[in-house]
Amino acid sequence: MKKAHFIGIAGKGMSAVALLLREAGWQISGSDEGFYPPVSDYLAKAGISFADGYKKENIHDDADMIVIGKNAKLVAESNEEVAAAFAWQKNLPAGRRVVSFPDVLNELTAKTDNIVVAGSYGKSTCTAALAWCLMHAGKDPSYFIGEITKGFDAHAHKGSGGVFVLEGDEYPSANWDTTSKFLRYHPHSVLLTSATHDHVNVYPTHEEYLSPFKKLIALLPSDGLLAVNAGEEHAFALSKNFAGTTVTYGMTPDAQWYPQNIKYGLITTFDLMNGGTKITELTTELLGAHNIENIVAVGALLLEKGLLTPEELAAGVASFEGVKRRMELLSPRSTIPVLEGFGSSYEKARSAMEAMKLHFPGRRLLVVFEPHTFTWRNRAALYRYDDVFAGADKVYIYEPASHGAGTHAQLTQEEIVSRVQAAGVDADAITDPDAALEIIGNELYSGDCVLLLTSGELGGLIKTLPAFAEKKFPA
Incomplete structure (x- = not known):
């Protein structure tokens, strides 16, 4: 052995x-x-x-x-x-x-039909949904998911089927190897969700950021498949570099695959359309318009590849529970919904904000935010605070994370709070994380909803605030 x-x-x-x-x-x-x-x-x-x-x-x-x-x-x-x-x-x-671990995946994917999910956002959810739908239909795919998923035995599996679904990361492979991870995965199909500028500590300019995505598309074989988000301009522009089969998806009929007749709720239903033809009705418990877009992407790729029937897709989507920390309800036994959103970038934060307003209309929205990634802490991103919290009634802002602070132009907590306040949003600094629960708890009223927005841990508040809400405002 x-x-x-x-x-x-x-x-x-x-x-x-x-x-x-x-x-x-x-x-x-x-x-x-x-x-x-x-x-x-x-x-x-x-x-x-x-x-x-x-x-x-x-x-x-x-x-x-x-x-x-x-x-x-x-x-x-x-x-x-x-x-x-x-x-x-x-x-x-x-x-x-x-x-490095991408080196290992390079070997494990040498003889499989590999679906690589890439982009600035939506990767984990799309990868997990692809794997789940295939697994639910009895296809036993291999999968590699970069986050913790609900309903799965684990976030990776070596299946007996020929399909391997991988979350593709543009980040460097190792401390000694700057090759983007997803360039090691032998893609036969690529699902490209987006290509908005991210990881500014590694890719200072947008053009540098786009470079590995161009290389990824160039790796696709002539009989491969590229499914691309028609509603994200940078991803759509990149798709023009591929001479093989490209299918588009999005939220409007401008794309080949799109949703229609969306009925939002804690359970959302919609029709999956292809070129004006209804393919199937889908039901999901995932929250937010961005997750409808993710599901459309998954459906487009699986159906275009002929891996599932529309009926198998519908059954898989209906039973898919999502990914941890992605609009995850943390207070099921409270009248105050406390949800965690993964706030590592502007696009992810805005999607989470919009989902809260969409699914909990009329409620006062409190947001707790931690500037954890370089994308939020770098001085070049200060303008992003002008509208990211639009729609929030109150925002609590933690001290920016300190890891790597000396390697870039780091924003201060005061600068971030001032910028948010200047945008007309009621914002306060959390200067003592140990006092955060008391401060925020005293502001909670029946009928509120809360969004915890971070890619960190909020000093334990992710656990303590939902427990507080369930105790003080039981369902």
Whole structure:
């Protein structure tokens, strides 16, 4: 049995690849700083051993491969386990190697029909929905999802079917390899949701950001398929570079695939249309117009490829529960809906805001926001605060995250709050995270709704505020 050791195994991508290798028959070990459910549960259930903390003793000579994650702490200069891994590679026979997890996926996808989902937003939801619909129809696909999903046994699986669904990330593969991750995945089909400028710490200009997407499309074979969002100008422009089959999707009849007769609610129904013809009626519990767009994208790709019938698609969509942290209701036992939205970019934040207004009309909307990603903390993004919170009745803003602050022009909390206030939105700074629950809890009234908007943890408020709402305002 081959053996692989993962340094940084608790990361979502790293743990997913570890699970894939385990299903392929490898013996897996790993290390990281801090293990938490559900990832720790996934690893334990798969029989994967893991050590808490990085130590050179975690490296064993009998390993066949060492996989190192892309994390600022995972560099040989400051991490003794990483240094030991590269020394291990240098001193042992050929064939034993140090790799990144995209390197592993490169090998696992060499002989499968690969669907790569790429874009600035919507990737996790679309990837999970594709995998779920195929799985629900008994196709047993392989899948790699970069977030924690609802209803799945885990966020990765090596299936017996020939299709492999992968969440494709434009971010660099490793600390020693700037190749975008998704360029390693042998795409036969690509679902391109968007290409709005993101990851400004890696791609300072929009043109630099678009470069890996152009390369991804260039990897498609002549008999491949590109499904592209016709409503996002940058993605649509990129699709012109592909000479093979391209299908468009969107929210209007300008696209080939689009929704019609949408009836929004906690359960939403709509007709899936193709060129003016109704294909099927779909029902979903996902919230927001952006999720209708995601489902249309999934339907367009699966039906164009002939992987599912319209009936199988409808059954899969109706039973799909979504992805954790993506418009997830955290207070089911309260009259005050507290939802978490993934606020890593402007587009994601706006989609979450619009979903709250759409599904909870007439309620006072309180937003708790943490500027966690470089996209929100960089001075070049200050103008984004002019309208991102339009429609909110009150916004609480946390201190910007500090990781990597010295590597770019970091905004201050005061600058962000002032900019939001200048846009006419009632905004306050949360200067003491330990007091946040009391401050926000005192502002809650029956009939309110709350959106927690972050890609971080809000100092634990993600758990404590929903519990407070359920206790003070029980359903």
